[in-house]
Amino acid sequence: MFICAGESEQFDFAIPVGIGMTDVAINLTKLCLFPQKPAFLFFVGTAGSYGKKNIFDIVESKTATNIENSFFTGKAYTPIDNMVSTAEDVSRETIINSSNYITTDKALGKSYLSKNIHLENMEYYAVLKVAKHFGIPAAGVFIVTNYCDSHAHKDFMDNHKEAMTRLTTYIKRK
Numbered sequence: 001m002f003i004c005a006g007e008s009e010q011f012d013f014a015i016p017v018g019i020g021m022t023d024v025a026i027n028l029t030k031l032c033l034f035p036q037k038p039a040f041l042f043f044v045g046t047a048g049s050y051g052k053k054n055i056f057d058i059v060e061s062k063t064a065t066n067i068e069n070s071f072f073t074g075k076a077y078t079p080i081d082n083m084v085s086t087a088e089d090v091s092r093e094t095i096i097n098s099s100n101y102i103t104t105d106k107a108l109g110k111s112y113l114s115k116n117i118h119l120e121n122m123e124y125y126a127v128l129k130v131a132k133h134f135g136i137p138a139a140g141v142f143i144v145t146n147y148c149d150s151h152a153h154k155d156f157m158d159n160h161k162e163a164m165t166r167l168t169t170y171i172k173r174k
Contacts, residue, residue: 001015001031001038001039001040001041001042002014002015002042002044002171003015003016003017003028003031003041003042003043003044003127004016004017004043004044004045005017005018005019005024005045005122005123006018006019007019008160009045009046009164011044011164011167011168011171013171013172014044015031017031017123017127018123019122019123020100020122020123020126021066021098021099021100021122021123021125021126022100022126024123024126024127024130025126025129025130028041028126028127028130028131029130029133032130032131032133032134032136037134037136038136039136039137040136040137040138040139041127041130041131041136041137041138041139042138042139042140042141043123043124043127043138043139043140043141044140044141044167044171045121045123045124045140045141045142045143046121046142046143046144046145046156046160046163046164046167047059047096047119047120047121047142047143047144047145048102048103048119048120048121048144048145048146048147048148048152048156049109049118049119049120049144049146049147049148050103050108050109050110050112050113050117050118050119050120050147050148051106051109051110051113051147051148052113052118053094053118053119053144054144055144055145055146055147055155055159056143056144056159056162056163056166057143057144058141058142058143058144058166058167058170059094059118059119059141059142059143059144060094060139060140060141060142061087061093061094061095061096061119061124061139061140061141061142062085062086062087062093062128062138062139062140063083063084063085063086063087063090063093063094063095063096063128064083064084064085064095064096064097064098064121064124064125064127064128064140065082065083065084065095065096065097065098065115065117065125066080066082066097066098066099066125067082067097067099067112067115067117068099068101069099069101069103069105069108072108072111072112083095084125084128084129084132085128086128086131086132086137086138086139093116094118094119095115095116095117095118095119096117096118096119096120096121096124096125096140096142097112097117097119097120097121097125098120098121098122098123098124098125098126099120099122100122102120102122102148102152102153103120103148103152104148104149104150104152104153105148105149105150106147106148106149106150108148109147109148109149112148119142119144120148121140121142124140124142127140128140141167141170141171143163143166143167143170144163145159145160145163146159
């Protein structure tokens with residue numbers, strides 16, 4: 001089953017499950033509770049780069065984290081296991097971070113990169129957590145629309161249409 005966030009990120013081949021981790025967790029859980037749960041979940045979306053991935057790069061991943069920026073400034077901690085993966089070898093993964101907030105401080109990108117976290121997508125961590133809970137294999141594919149810096153939103157808006165076209169072409173070719 002192909003899934004996506006929805007609203008401005010909809011695809012004719014994917015079911016929208018919501019924007020942000022909370023909406024995804026609720027809506028994807030509902031889909032997984034049907035008598036015929038999905039055999040595989042494949043999330044399709046956009047992402048911001050912490051600096052090493054370039055605009056319009058397309059990246060596949062099976063690993064996500066839920067780390068807030070305040071973690072890197074020493075102003076927060078979490079008692080939860082904040083990484084989830086369906087990959088056999090996490091060391092080869094491009095890790096996607098999820099938060100309900102978009103990073104706009106370029107300097108924080110270096111902190112994420114130091115943990116081998118390269119991209120930011122608001123939904124992916126929730127997708128993998130729900131998939132893991134229901135024992136459903138899952139993966140995602142992302143296209144970079146912006147860097148995580150002070151121009152993140154403007155660049156996302158400027159690149160979004162082209163990114164959606166490129167990502168749709170990529171998925172349909174595979």
